[in-house]
Amino acid sequence: MRILFLGGTGVISSACSKVAVAAGHDVAVLNRGTTHNVPLPDGVEQLRGDVRDADSMRAAVAGRDFDVVVDWLAFVPEHIETSLSVFGGAGQYVFISSASAYEKPPSDWLVHEHTTPMANPFWQYSRDKIACEQLLHSRTDVRWTIIRPSHTYGPSALSVAIGSWTHPYTAIDRMRAGKKIPVIGDGTSLWTLTHNSDFAAGFVPLLGNEAAIGEEFHITSDEALTWNEITRTVGLAAGVEIDIIHIPSDAFIAWNPEMEGQLRGDKSNCAIFDNSKLRGLVPDFEAKVPFAEGVIECIDWYDADASRRTVDTALSAEWDRIVGVYERALAEVAKH
Numbered sequence: 040m041r042i043l044f045l046g047g048t049g050v051i052s053s054a055c056s057k058v059a060v061a062a063g064h065d066v067a068v069l070n071r072g073t074t075h076n077v078p079l080p081d082g083v084e085q086l087r088g089d090v091r092d093a094d095s096m097r098a099a100v101a102g103r104d105f106d107v108v109v110d111w112l113a114f115v116p117e118h119i120e121t122s123l124s125v126f127g128g129a130g131q132y133v134f135i136s137s138a139s140a141y142e143k144p145p146s147d148w149l150v151h152e153h154t155t156p157m158a159n160p161f162w163q164y165s166r167d168k169i170a171c172e173q174l175l176h177s178r179t180d181v182r183w184t185i186i187r188p189s190h191t192y193g194p195s196a197l198s199v200a201i202g203s204w205t206h207p208y209t210a211i212d213r214m215r216a217g218k219k220i221p222v223i224g225d226g227t228s229l230w231t232l233t234h235n236s237d238f239a240a241g242f243v244p245l246l247g248n249e250a251a252i253g254e255e256f257h258i259t260s261d262e263a264l265t266w267n268e269i270t271r272t273v274g275l276a277a278g279v280e281i282d283i284i285h286i287p288s289d290a291f292i293a294w295n296p297e298m299e300g301q302l303r304g305d306k307s308n309c310a311i312f313d314n315s316k317l318r319g320l321v322p323d324f325e326a327k328v329p330f331a332e333g334v335i336e337c338i339d340w341y342d343a344d345a346s347r348r349t350v351d352t353a354l355s356a357e358w359d360r361i362v363g364v365y366e367r368a369l370a371e372v373a374k375h
Contacts, residue, residue: 040247041104044068045090045122046111050193051135053077054235055109058243069099070112077195091118096125107246109133115167116174127181131247136172138189138257138312139165139305150312152187152255162300172255184245185255189310192333193235194340195347199273200226200266200306201291201358206351208341211277213355219284219362220274223302226267226285229309233260234328241314244321251320259312260326266306269330276334286365294361 042059046052047068057080059066067084079085088099090112108126113119113134126132142156143165157172159165175183192198197207201221214220241258245251264272267283274281288302318324341347 040064040106042066042107042109042246043086043100043105043126044109044111045096045113046070047083048077048079049111050077050196051188051191051235051238052109052111053080054193054239055242056080056083058236058239059246062243064243064246067103067105069096077193091121093121093124096122100125104129106130107133109135109246111135113171114164116170119171119174123178123181127178129182131182131184131252132175133184133186133246134171134175136168136185136187136255137165138187138259138310140168140172140187143304144308145310148309148311150257150310152257152316159304162304164300165304182252184251184253186242186245187255187257188238189231189233189257189259189312191233191235191238192337194336196235197273197337197341198232198330198334199270203351203354206349206354208348209351209355210273211338211341212348212350213358214274214277214279214281217279217282218355218359220270220281221286221291221358221362222266222270222283223288223291223307224266224285226270226283227265228307229263229265229311230269230306231259231263231310231312232269232330232333233258233326234330234333237326237328240327241317241321241324244324245317248320254316256317256320257312257314258317258324259314260328260330261312261314262326262329263311264330272331273334273338276331276338284362284365286361290361290365294357 042064044052056066060082067086069086069088072087086099089095108129110122140157141150143159157169172185199210200223203209238258288307292299
């Protein structure tokens, strides 16, 4: 089967291309070739082009056709329109949406693909993904499949409640320095973390699967952990006992209103998923990497190369300031 990934160098997509090649598929990725943090797996062909430019994509794939096109880089409906103008006639167009698009706050503890509403008033990113899905539903001429990953991690992607997107090692640096580690709320909300290899094991069998056409799926682990457990597990993998301080999401949003999406619109809520729909098509799907094992791989990845251990010192200093403000407030409240 001929598979094209638009993007293909991310934490999730690179794991999926590796599994697809191992399954015997011909895999190519189309991107600008500027991201090298996650190298392409052996056997994956690199095509150079700009996924935001239809003419650039046409030139990159001239003379080729693909059975499956997976769009990892569409975030707004305009991106979908551009991709479909080139690949709308593919045997299967797979849009990577987001589980953050499900109803927030959730009205039910367990998320199902077709019964949980798609509504997130707190995060524009999620609302844009919903709009992309709605566009696909309106296109009866496109053989689409929608995938909604939740919090998926891999060696270079560290999982913490409050962290740095561009310098993930910042959280580990704080842990190893003995600084207080902020955890949102009281740390007891349940969260689902999925290793990228487990996601790939559920994802690749959906490619070229006729029963997946016109359907939506999330692909997650069945392991639910509290943020307290997650954070302490990261600390143990880093070789230290950590000092957690619980701070309300409201405090971080007051400091940076842009955090409302990733907190109220995501991490502040419980996130537990029913994977029975996926197992209906991939009956042997099982998430095999518990977080306690997967996070060790993450720490080892950073420890293997000093150039990866970059720290956002300014952001860490802001966290120290917020911790100090909150500790003083607690001390004031405790006065008699």
